[in-house]
Amino acid sequence: MKTRILFTLLFGILLFQMGCTEPYEIETVNYENVLVVESTITDELKPQIVKLSRTSSLEDTSVLIENNATVTVVSNNGDNFSFSQDNDTGFYISNQSFRAQPNTSYTLNIVTQDGKRYTSSSVVLPPVVEMDEVYTERIVDPTDDKDGVQVLVNTEDPTGNSKYFRYEYEETYKITTPNPSRFIANIKNYNPTTGTYDVELIERERELICYSSEISTGITQTTTTELNENRVFHFPVRYLSKLDPKIQTRYSILVKQYVQSVEAYTFYKIVKELGSVGSLLSQGQPGYVAGNIIYEANPDQKVLGFFEASSMTSKRIYFNYGDFGLPKPPYFVDCEVLVLDYNDNTTLDNDPDEREALYYYITLKNYQVIRLAQGTLYTVVQPECGLCTTFSSNVRPDFWED
Structure with a gap:
């Protein structure tokens, strides 16, 4: 490190x-x-x-x-x-x-x-101390510029033997693209002299759903030494803004609690x-x-x-943005939807050469075809907006619950 x-x-x-x-x-x-x-x-x-x-x-x-x-x-x-x-x-x-x-x-x-x-x-x-509860609360705090969801922990050790705690988390979130790509697009028979080519479209079997995971960073710890009782109550371990795209579909967090020695703490x-x-x-x-x-x-x-x-215990919870009455958060990127006509291969009409643009976006920018109309009108979007596997994984975690 x-x-x-x-x-x-x-x-x-x-x-x-x-x-x-x-x-x-x-x-x-x-x-x-x-x-x-x-x-x-x-x-x-x-x-x-x-x-x-x-x-x-x-x-x-x-x-x-x-x-x-x-x-x-x-x-x-x-x-x-x-x-x-x-x-x-x-x-x-x-x-x-x-x-x-x-x-x-x-x-x-x-x-x-x-x-x-x-x-x-x-x-x-x-000594081992089990976490009592991992839970969420809607939080609106204008003084701290917070508006979103807070993940909190409650823990108690009645014996009083464990007073120092450190927390980590692993978050996993489900991703569905706003403009799912229906096709795998391949450019064939390109002629650089005439600028002509064929677009082969292979229909996907199903829309891809992805799951991304991230591990916490930083140092999050607390102690009960200055409290009247040996209890961790309402302790925040993760804050998610209402605009965070991670909660756009479904979100899960695994909170890990480590009991520490006073020296490690x-x-x-x-x-x-x-x-x-x-x-x-x-x-x-x-x-x-x-x-x-x-x-x-x-x-x-x-x-x-x-x-x-360190002794470790963990708990996992799931939630959706709708559980808190929140509007759907924006997607990870701003999506640009383009409709390009293969038959438009001139700039004389004060319009870009859409055939050339279509070739450029598919071959060099990996844009995804989401729709084909009238045989020549291709609707394309940037890869992140049409195919989640360009930045995530479509392997569903074993623990995942919908």
């Missing part, structure tokens, strides 16, 4: 620039190449993940994946879980599925390709306060955040990141 770090305070420079009219472009000062570690093992039986990268300068937008490392997680009861790097993501994934067990401590060990050894503090799985809290946006350590940081991982040969050397064990 990419991290950009600024290790030098800029207060003096900023104060000086306040009296100037020319903008000041911030550049990296004293850049350090630091290992970045992000990993949360949970009590889910699944392949666990460790993410390794290197810090980059503020000016560098590339992701510096740490390749060819040896990664293991060991427990105090003698279990040893090895990880292998995934070719597609660059993440390190456990070679076997496992879950973090109660009353067991775990340690992350890393050996980089240059032989440097890193180790984490031992971590223990916090504090680390994430500091990272967020320093300006993290996206996911852990994904944006520029104005300073160094100490985690629970050290370089064995020199514990004073900076290592960025945290190894965490």
